[in-house]
Amino acid sequence: MNTRGLPRGGPLINRMTHIQSMKRGPRVHGPEAEPLAIRTDGTIALSVAAVYLLLALTLLPPGEYPRAVGVALLIFGLVIGAARLLGRGHVPGFSVLGIAMASAAVLAAPAFPALGGTVPAAVPIGFLGSQAATLLWVALRWQPGPPAPPMKLLHAWGFGLGAAALLSVVATIPIVLAAVTEGPSPVLLVYAGYFVGFLGAATLYWLLQRVAHLATGLYLIGMLPGTCVYGAIAPVVSMVEAEPMLPLEMLMIGVVAGAFVGPAVALGRAKD
Numbered sequence: 223m224n225t226r227g228l229p230r231g232g233p234l235i236n237r238m239t240h241i242q243s244m245k246r247g248p249r250v251h252g253p254e255a256e257p258l259a260i261r262t263d264g265t266i267a268l269s270v271a272a273v274y275l276l277l278a279l280t281l282l283p284p285g286e287y288p289r290a291v292g293v294a295l296l297i298f299g300l301v302i303g304a305a306r307l308l309g310r311g312h313v314p315g316f317s318v319l320g321i322a323m324a325s326a327a328v329l330a331a332p333a334f335p336a337l338g339g340t341v342p343a344a345v346p347i348g349f350l351g352s353q354a355a356t357l358l359w360v361a362l363r364w365q366p367g368p369p370a371p372p373m374k375l376l377h378a379w380g381f382g383l384g385a386a387a388l389l390s391v392v393a394t395i396p397i398v399l400a401a402v403t404e405g406p407s408p409v410l411l412v413y414a415g416y417f418v419g420f421l422g423a424a425t426l427y428w429l430l431q432r433v434a435h436l437a438t439g440l441y442l443i444g445m446l447p448g449t450c451v452y453g454a455i456a457p458v459v460s461m462v463e464a465e466p467m468l469p470l471e472m473l474m475i476g477v478v479a480g481a482f483v484g485p486a487v488a489l490g491r492a493k494d
Contacts, residue, residue, distance in 0.1 A: 256365075256366045259435055259436050260361075260366065262438070263360075263361035263436055263438050264362070266361065266438045267354070267357040267358045267360075267361035267362075267438065268358075270350070270353065270357050271298055271354040271355075271357075271358060273350070273354075274294065274347065274350045274351045275294065277347050278290040278291050278294070278347055278351070279291065281343050281347065282341060282343060282344055282347065283341060286341055286344055289328070289329070290329065290344060290347065290351070293329065294329055294351050294354075294355075297325055297329070297355050298354070298355060301355050301358045301362075302358060304359075305358070305359055305362035305363045306362065308363065309363075310362075310363060310364065310365040311363070311365050312365070313359075313360055313437070313489045313490070313492075314490060315486040315487060315489060315490020315491070316486070316490070317359070317363075318356060318359065318485050318486040318489050318490070319482060319483065319486035321355055321356050321359050322352050322355070322356045322481065322486070323352075323482060325351060325355040325356070326348065326349060326352035326482075329348035329351040329352055330344075330345055330346075330347075330348030330349045330351070330352060331348075332348075333348055349478070349481075353481055356441070357438060357441060360437040360440070360441055360489055361438060363437075364436075364437030364489070366435055366437075367435070368435075370434060372431050373427075373428060373431065375425070375428045378424040378425065378427055378428040379424050379425070381424060382420040382421045382425075383417070385420050386419070386420035386421070386454075389416055389420075389455075390413050390416050390417075393412060393413075393416070415453075415456075416454050416455075418454065419450045419451055419453055419454025419455075420451060420454065422447075422450040423446075423447035423450040423451050426446045426450065427443060427447050430443045430447075431443075434492075437489070440485065440488045440489050441485045441488070441489070443488045444480075444483075444484030444485035444486065444487055444488030444489065445480050445481050445485055446480070446484075447480075448479065448481070448483055448484025448485075449476040449477050449479075449481070450476065450480075451476075451480070452475060452476040452479035452483070453472055453473060453475065453477075453480075454476075456471075456472035456475045456476060
């Protein structure tokens with residue numbers, strides 16, 4: 223039997239393996255996968271930027287256009303130009319955090335009512351614009367590489383439980399201080415929030431490992447689990463400040479903190 227072109231081994235096994243691989247189609251990995259990952263990242267980042275501009279043009283009054291549209295286009299252009307100049311490689315976490323916070327300071331912060339803003343919708347739209355700038359940066363800077371070995375769900379849960387237990391020990395200090403100075407407090411709610419938040423973060427991380435080879439995938443791996451983690455910390459913030467906090471406010475804290483810090487950590491720790 224002619225086995226030319228087939229891997230060495232038993233002829234029957236080799237032929238069966240060859241047939242099965244032809245049925246499945248060629249796998250896309252290694253250098254061949256890099257252009258696909260780059261195109262995917264670019265498409266997602268440009269789509270988010272386009273959605274931001276569309277929302278700004280349709281939901282905001284014309285008086286907001288100079289900042290929400292004009293300045294945003296300038297920021298996007300600067301981000302794209304800087305990313306092209308630096309080229310692809312490892313993306314430092316501080317650069318991701320810096321672009322996210324600087325963009326938010328220009329696009330979202332001026333719309334805060336405390337700073338004189340009069341259009342409430344401009345705040346979440348500006349926040350989306352800051353995330354669009356961040357996605358453009360990571361999509362154009364990240365150099366795709368081979369995916370890391372996947373983590374099993376039980377291992378992810380174990381890490382989440384350990385982190386929740388450790389943070390619960392640390393949080394006991396402000397909880398005890400609050401109980402001594404102001405009486406009993408909802409301690410069980412805080413501890414339950416930690417474990418729910420960290421288990422949710424671990425589950426999301428396990429689910430999103432399939433897109434960890436993408437810059438936008440790492441962005442999601444940082445943002446969504448980060449939202450769970452920071453959302454779990456919000457009850458302690460409320461207790462320390464001795465001010466009641468609505469669940470929606472806790473969610474907002476989690477989303478904002480997760481979007482700013484989470485991608486910076488995920489991309490900064492990833493290796494190109």
